[in-house]
Amino acid sequence: MRAPASPAGIEERAMTSRLQTEIGQAKPFRTLEAETVLNIVRTADALLRDLDGLLKPHGLTSTQYNLLRILRGAGEVGATCSEIRERTVKEDPDITRLLDRMEKRGLIERSRGTKDRRLVSTTITKQGLAMLKGLDAPVDALHARELEGFSKQRLRELTADMEQIRKRLA
Numbered sequence: 001m002r003a004p005a006s007p008a009g010i011e012e013r014a015m016t017s018r019l020q021t022e023i024g025q026a027k028p029f030r031t032l033e034a035e036t037v038l039n040i041v042r043t044a045d046a047l048l049r050d051l052d053g054l055l056k057p058h059g060l061t062s063t064q065y066n067l068l069r070i071l072r073g074a075g076e077v078g079a080t081c082s083e084i085r086e087r088t089v090k091e092d093p094d095i096t097r098l099l100d101r102m103e104k105r106g107l108i109e110r111s112r113g114t115k116d117r118r119l120v121s122t123t124i125t126k127q128g129l130a131m132l133k134g135l136d137a138p139v140d141a142l143h144a145r146e147l148e149g150f151s152k153q154r155l156r157e158l159t160a161d162m163e164q165i166r167k168r169l170a
Contacts, residue, residue: 040165047146048090054142058131063092064102065139068132071108071124078111078123107131 019039020028029035051062060068070087071079079087085095092098099122102108107128113119124132147155 040162050142050146051139054138055135058135059105060131060135063088063090063098064107065132065135066090067098067102068107068124068128071122072129072132074123076123078121080119080121084122102128 017029017035019035019042020026022042023038029038048062051065055062055065066089067084070084074083081095081099084099085092088095099108099110103110106125108122109125110120110122113121150158
């Protein structure tokens with residue numbers, strides 16, 4: 001005999017989920033999809049807090065760190081503000097102000113194009129490169145600790161799942 005449908009679309013689950021316990025929610029989530037999205041958001045927040053904790057003694061946020069990595073990858077030609085915006089992991093509504101702060105610290109440089117003066121290219125400085133080089137191993141070790149116990153195959157599957165979600169949202 002089949003169990004009756006749950007009221008208002010709430011999916012019945014026998015056990016309280018870990019997320020319910022973490023956020024102090026007594027009632028089950030309305031849907032498995034809602035619980036999954038909240039788990040993704042909560043996990044992303046925990047990972048970013050971990051990274052921000054590692055970067056804070058260096059005077060960087062995860063957004064600034066990401067910007068430095070983008071510029072290191074861009075090489076000597078650098079990147080325009082719009083190119084940086086396209087490549088950021090986490091959207092930042094005010095890239096210009098972020099660049100201003102990082103330029104004042106000597107981590108990046110901006111220069112106008114010689115052919116088209118409207119284009120401003122941003123490059124990473126030697127100081128910015130040195131900071132990144134010093135952070136490469138600690139950040140790699142942090143990620144290894146965070147994902148310890150997951151097989152390479154499972155990590156590839158998780159990556160593919162996240163990419164599929166973003167593709168549907170694009």
